[in-house]
Amino acid sequence: MVDTGAQHSVLSKKLGPMSKKTSLVQGATGTRRYCWTTERKVNLGTHQVSHSFLVIPECPAPLLGRDLLTKVQIHFDPGGMSVMDGLGQSIHVLSLALRDEYRHFVPKPSEVIAPDVQPWFHKYPLAWAETAGMGLAKQRHLVVIELKAEAIPVRVRQYPMSQEARQGITPHIQRLMDAGILKQCQSPWNTPLLPVKKPGGTDYRPVQDLREVNKRVSDIHPTVPNPYTLLSSLLPEYTWYTVLDLKDAFFSLPLAAQSQEIFAFEWTEGEGQPVVQLTWTRLQQGFKNSPTLFNEALNEKQGIGKGVLTQQWGPWKWPVAYLSKRLDPVAAGWPPCLRIIAATAFLVCDADKLTYGQQLLVYTPHATEGILKQPPGK
Structure with a gap:
């Protein structure tokens, strides 16, 4: 039932015997008389109550009115809303917005691979990030980051981070440490880590603020193709295309040891835990020259x-x-x-x-x- 603040609870169709009681209802289309049901048993989870509902066939959804809410013993106080049973004990109620009701009827996404994709999945298992994991370009030379002549190490203090955000990025930090992409270090460089909340969810991803590092690194002439130029070269008779998502692609290029220290940041797993410095052993996301360096390796x-x-x-x-x-x-x-x-x-x-x-x-x-x-x- 939908809680709309209505005075009386409403059903959109008859669900049993009707009483002779009627009421006038004023609506947008005029005034009409509607009938009431007989006293029906309503299950409230811990006990049952008797209640009579107004039946309005034109109503698009059943309405939860103040009359039934009173019998449910709902209370509002500064701490929020609470629902009590007949013994005065609090009942936990799941509230669902009307716009999210469709989620009850949406089938759960299948974890089974689609039949048309299975041959590709088994033929090229290392092409999928879920099965291949973090890749490493073993035949590539170590990437050396060239600093400007006047560059000196910069230390930027770590920004305050909420407990929720820290807990959200901890699994990502641990995963990167287990893969050898992050390691502990002692560096004169330090830049802050920012937890960014993913849209539409509660998960966080770690993003490093490398603006000060980027100012001190020599520029490389960009060789990354312009996407607008590439799209304009596609012929109109072609309607189907293959798009490859190179997930965590920058992490496939190893950083030289002397260049790793400039990407250091502070990390602690929570209050009471020691603060350590971590740095990257692979090409970092957010670094201004990463797209150019990766494009050269790819080409x-x-x-x-x-x-x-x-x-x-x-x-x-x-x-x-x-x-x-x-x-x-x-x-x-x-x-x-x-x-x-x-x-x-x-x-x-x-x-x-x-x-x-x-x-x-x-x-x-x-x-x-x-x-x-x-x-x-x-």
Whole structure:
């Protein structure tokens, strides 16, 4: 029944014998006379009461009126609403908003995989985040974060956090620690952790405020494609597309040890627990260069070197030529660090044909300079 504050409780259809008692009801469509039911037994959970209902067939839903609420012994006080039984004991009542009533009739989502998806699920088990877990790009070089020349460590105090929010993000922190993505550290850097409540639920997710870190890190020329440009290139005759959700994709790229300390933050599981510093061992979400670094790792094809020749035009780098070169069979079989050197050399040779031997600066996410300076025999 719907509690609308009505004076009398109403049924929308006859559920038993009717009495001769009638009443005039004033509504939006005029005044009409409606009948009452005989005294019916109403089960209140702990006891039964006798009650007569007004029957209005035009009423879209049964109404819970003040007359029946009085027999239920409902009370309102500054502490809230309470319902008492015949012995004066409180009864726990589940209140449901009318807009949520449909949830009683919605079938529970099945945990069984749909038949049309099962072949893909079994053929490619490592493609699903639920079964593959956190991935790690083992063939990728460690990501080194380059700081600005004038950058010094920054320490920002942790913001106050409610107990509910702390309990909400604790499972996520523990999951990341178990996966080795978070680890304890001692760092001169510190930035605050923010618990963000997920929309439509009670769960929280941890978000780190990296604004101060981003100010002190050197910028990388973005190579992430513009989504509007990509969408405009789709032909209108194509109506079906596949969308891949790369869940926690940044966590697949490992961070170099010397770059991990700049992402440190304070953490404690609650009052009375020690405060420790945690940091990330993988590429962090919220870091300004993460999309570019991940896109470069995603676009690298084995055996093919790719690059863009640009010319400085004011504050921008203007693209002049897009270069790609397939490595010869010998270079393609080298270890990844040597393949990078070979790909860089091939692209420099091709760019030299366009620059006529002018000064050329090479920007690469790979540690090519460190490889070239390695002592012989290492």
